[in-house]
Amino acid sequence: MQIISTREFRANQKKYFDLAETETVFVARKNARPILISVADDDDFMSNEELQSIRQGLDDIKNGRVYKMKEEENLTDFLNRMENV
Secondary structure, eight states: OEEEEHHHHHHTHHHHHHHTTTSOEEEEETTEEEEEEOOOOGGGSOOHHHHHHHHHHHHHHHTTOOOOOOTTOOHHHHHHHHHTO
């Protein structure tokens, strides 16, 4: 783990980006929380299919295409009712 200043990071960005491939790099900031530099993996990003599914869900909610639990209905009863829809 490396902890460096913002000045050191600005002066040697490539060095610390390369170092982040193998270890954790923290950039300490005055009066603020440190910044963590790490390498992103493919599974850190949503696929187009996942994003489209989220957009569709938001559109369904916006347009009232939702199912609501009845008052006093428990989750099991709600899920059983949804199987029959």
